[in-house]
Amino acid sequence: MxxxxxxxxxxxxxxxxxxxxxxxxxxxxxxxxxxxxxxxxxxxxxxxxxxxxxxxxxxxxxxxxxxxxxxxxxxDADVAALLEAMSGIAMRAGMTRVRTGPKEPALRKARVCYNHLAGEYGVQAYDSLLARAFLVEDGEQLHLTGDGRSFLSELGVVLPDKESKRRPLCKSCLDWSARRSHLAGIAGTSLLSFFLERGWAKRVDGSRIIEFSKSGDSHFHAIFSL
Amino acid sequence: MxxxxxxxxxxxxxxxxxxxxxxxxxxxxxxxxxxxxxxxxxxxxxxxxxxxxxxxxxxxxxxxxxxxxxxxxxxDADVAALLEAMSGIAMRAGMTRVRTGPKEPALRKARVCYNHLAGEYGVQAYDSLLARAFLVEDGEQLHLTGDGRSFLSELGVVLPDKESKRRPLCKSCLDWSARRSHLAGIAGTSLLSFFLERGWAKRVDGSRIIEFSKSGDSHFHAIFSL
DNA sequence: CAATTGTTTCGATCGTGATCGAACAATCAA
DNA sequence: TTGATTGTTCGATCACGATCGAAACAATTG
The missing domain is CATH 1.10.10.10 (Winged helix-like DNA-binding domain superfamily/Winged helix DNA-binding domain)
Incomplete structure (x- = not known):
C-alpha cells in the first residue's frame, strides 16, 4: 500500500x-x-x-x-547530520529540555559535531575558506583546492595525500544553531584536532562544548578572518 | 542533566x-x-x-x-527535508517496506518532494543550472543570477520580482535516492508547476511519482542538458 | 586458580500510548 | 427544520515495548 x-x-x-x-x-x-x-x-x-x-x-x-x-x-557523518537536523526542528518547535542550563550560549558558539567543529566558529571557518577559494562547492561535492591544501598544510593541519572514495576529504554539514554549513569530512576532523593538540581549544567535561583559550581565540580569528 | x-x-x-x-x-x-x-x-x-x-x-x-x-x-520545507533525510538513512539500513512494488524505479526517476521536483530529474535540473552559472552557491545560501532569472522567465517560469526573507527564492534540498542536491524554494515550486501546467509531466494518483510525457521528456532534456 | 569487571540472556512486570466505540459539535444542503 | 457529512472529545481497552532482577557468560587481573 x-x-x-x-x-x-x-x-x-x-x-x-x-x-x-x-x-x-x-x-x-x-x-x-x-x-x-x-x-x-x-x-x-x-x-x-x-x-x-x-x-x-x-x-x-x-x-x-x-x-x-x-x-x-x-x-557515520550521515547519522550525525540527521540528528543535527532533528535538533533544529525540535528546537524550533520549542521542545527544549526542561533543564536549559547556562551551557546553551556556549554550545552555540563552538561545539563538536560527531568529530568536527560546529557552531559559530565552525561556520566562520567554513565561510572563510570558501571566500578565499580554498574550498569550492560543486553540487553536493566539496573540494579542497591546491591553494587550500597548501594553506592548511603550512599551518600544520595534517591531511592525507589523496582523496578516498569512502570517506570524503571535505563534506558540508548543516548546523542546527546557525542554520549554515560547516566543514565536515577528514579535513574537518583534522582541523579540530589541530586546535585541540595546540591547547588553543579544549573540550568541556562530557558535553559537546568546545572552549577556546584566550590565545586560541586570537589565533582562530587570525586564521579565519572574513 | x-x-x-x-x-x-x-x-x-x-x-x-x-x-x-x-x-x-x-x-x-x-x-x-x-x-x-x-x-x-x-x-x-x-x-x-x-x-x-x-x-x-x-x-x-x-x-x-x-x-x-x-x-x-x-x-514547511525544513520538515520535508528532515523526512527526506530520514528516508535516506532508513533505506541504507535496509529497512525498506515489505511491499516494494514496481513503483520504486519510477520514484527514483522523478517525484515530488513537498512542492518541488526531486529524483534524477531534479538533480539534473539543479546541476544544469549550476553548470551554466544560472545558479550559484554561497555557503548555505543559494542565489539565482541575473542571467538565470531571465533564462527561466523567458521559458515561461513565473518568478516573484524580489526575494523575500521568509521564504527564500532558491534553496537546496538533499535527495535521498540520488544523495545529491536538488532545487527547492519558490523557484523550485515554480519550475515544477511549469512542467505540470504545460502537460509535459503529470502526477500519478496519490503517490509522489511524477510521470513525464514523451514530448515533456524531450523538452526537459533540451532545457536542462549537461 | 579464584576474583573482578563488563556485557548479555532470560523472564516477568509494568506503564505508556495507540486504538476504537459511542456520543457530541459544527457545517452544509435540502 | 431535518438529514447528511465531517471532525472532535471522552472513556475504556489492550498490546507493545521499556525496564529491571537474577543469573549466565566473557575477558582480564592477581
Missing part, C-alpha cells in the same frame, strides 16, 4: 528517550562503552545492552571490541 | 506508524483533509484526529480550515 523506505522504523528507534540520550552522547564523537552509555542514559547496563543491540542492527551505531569493552560510535 | 533540544520528542512523534504514514502522504505536497489522512494511515477518523492534533502542536504540520474541512500540510 505504501511506497518508499520505512521512516517510522528509525524514527521510533531514535524516539525512545534512553536511545536518544545515548545517540546525543555519541554526538561528542568520542567512543563510549556500553556501561558508560548506560549511565549517560540513566538506565541499567542490561537495558543499555538491549538498546545498543537495536541501534547497531539498524546501522545507526558501530562497535569495535577492545578487550572486555565494547566501544560504540555513531555509524 | 542533558543539554540541547529534545530530539526524542519529535522522533517519537514521527516514530508512530500511523503518523509516519500521514507525514509521508503529505510529502506529496497536496493538502489533505483529516479523513483522507485517516484512510491513508489505515486508522479510524478519531485516532487520526488525535494524531494530527499532536503533529500540529509540535509544529510539524499546519492546517487551514475551509468550510467543514480541515486541510493539512507539512509545516
Amino acid at each position: 505504501k511506497e518508499g523506505p520505512n521512516i517510522a522504523g528509525i524514527a521510533a528507534l531514535i524516539g525512545d528517550p534512553a536511545r536518544a540520550n545515548m545517540l546525543q552522547a555519541l554526538m561528542t564523537g568520542v567512543a563510549l562503552t556500553a556501561s558508560e552509555l548506560a549511565q549517560e542514559a540513566g538506565v541499567t547496563p542490561q537495558t543499555s545492552s538491549f538498546h545498543l543491540g537495536r541501534l547497531a542492527e539498524a546501522g545507526l551505531v558501530t562497535l569495535r571490541r577492545q578487550g572486555r569493552h565494547k566501544y560504540y560510535n555513531l555509524a | 542533558k543539554e540541547g533540544p529534545n530530539i526524542a520528542g519529535i522522533a517519537a512523534l514521527i516514530g508512530d506508524p500511523a503518523r509516519a504514514n500521514m507525514l509521508q502522504a503529505l510529502m506529496t505536497g497536496v493538502a489533505l483533509t483529516a479523513s483522507e489522512l485517516a484512510q491513508e494511515a489505515g486508522v479510524t477518523p478519531q485516532t487520526s484526529s488525535f494524531h494530527l492534533g499532536r503533529l500540529a502542536e509540535a509544529g510539524l504540520v499546519t492546517l487551514r480550515r475551509q468550510g467543514r474541512h480541515k486541510y493539512y500540510n507539512l509545516a
Whole structure:
C-alpha cells in the first residue's frame, strides 16, 4: 500500500528517550562503552545492552571490541547530520529540555559535531575558506583546492595525500544553531584536532562544548578572518 | 542533566506508524483533509484526529480550515527535508517496506518532494543550472543570477520580482535516492508547476511519482542538458 | 586458580500510548 | 427544520515495548 523506505522504523528507534540520550552522547564523537552509555542514559547496563543491540542492527551505531569493552560510535557523518537536523526542528518547535542550563550560549558558539567543529566558529571557518577559494562547492561535492591544501598544510593541519572514495576529504554539514554549513569530512576532523593538540581549544567535561583559550581565540580569528 | 533540544520528542512523534504514514502522504505536497489522512494511515477518523492534533502542536504540520474541512500540510520545507533525510538513512539500513512494488524505479526517476521536483530529474535540473552559472552557491545560501532569472522567465517560469526573507527564492534540498542536491524554494515550486501546467509531466494518483510525457521528456532534456 | 569487571540472556512486570466505540459539535444542503 | 457529512472529545481497552532482577557468560587481573 505504501511506497518508499520505512521512516517510522528509525524514527521510533531514535524516539525512545534512553536511545536518544545515548545517540546525543555519541554526538561528542568520542567512543563510549556500553556501561558508560548506560549511565549517560540513566538506565541499567542490561537495558543499555538491549538498546545498543537495536541501534547497531539498524546501522545507526558501530562497535569495535577492545578487550572486555565494547566501544560504540555513531555509524557515520550521515547519522550525525540527521540528528543535527532533528535538533533544529525540535528546537524550533520549542521542545527544549526542561533543564536549559547556562551551557546553551556556549554550545552555540563552538561545539563538536560527531568529530568536527560546529557552531559559530565552525561556520566562520567554513565561510572563510570558501571566500578565499580554498574550498569550492560543486553540487553536493566539496573540494579542497591546491591553494587550500597548501594553506592548511603550512599551518600544520595534517591531511592525507589523496582523496578516498569512502570517506570524503571535505563534506558540508548543516548546523542546527546557525542554520549554515560547516566543514565536515577528514579535513574537518583534522582541523579540530589541530586546535585541540595546540591547547588553543579544549573540550568541556562530557558535553559537546568546545572552549577556546584566550590565545586560541586570537589565533582562530587570525586564521579565519572574513 | 542533558543539554540541547529534545530530539526524542519529535522522533517519537514521527516514530508512530500511523503518523509516519500521514507525514509521508503529505510529502506529496497536496493538502489533505483529516479523513483522507485517516484512510491513508489505515486508522479510524478519531485516532487520526488525535494524531494530527499532536503533529500540529509540535509544529510539524499546519492546517487551514475551509468550510467543514480541515486541510493539512507539512509545516514547511525544513520538515520535508528532515523526512527526506530520514528516508535516506532508513533505506541504507535496509529497512525498506515489505511491499516494494514496481513503483520504486519510477520514484527514483522523478517525484515530488513537498512542492518541488526531486529524483534524477531534479538533480539534473539543479546541476544544469549550476553548470551554466544560472545558479550559484554561497555557503548555505543559494542565489539565482541575473542571467538565470531571465533564462527561466523567458521559458515561461513565473518568478516573484524580489526575494523575500521568509521564504527564500532558491534553496537546496538533499535527495535521498540520488544523495545529491536538488532545487527547492519558490523557484523550485515554480519550475515544477511549469512542467505540470504545460502537460509535459503529470502526477500519478496519490503517490509522489511524477510521470513525464514523451514530448515533456524531450523538452526537459533540451532545457536542462549537461 | 579464584576474583573482578563488563556485557548479555532470560523472564516477568509494568506503564505508556495507540486504538476504537459511542456520543457530541459544527457545517452544509435540502 | 431535518438529514447528511465531517471532525472532535471522552472513556475504556489492550498490546507493545521499556525496564529491571537474577543469573549466565566473557575477558582480564592477581
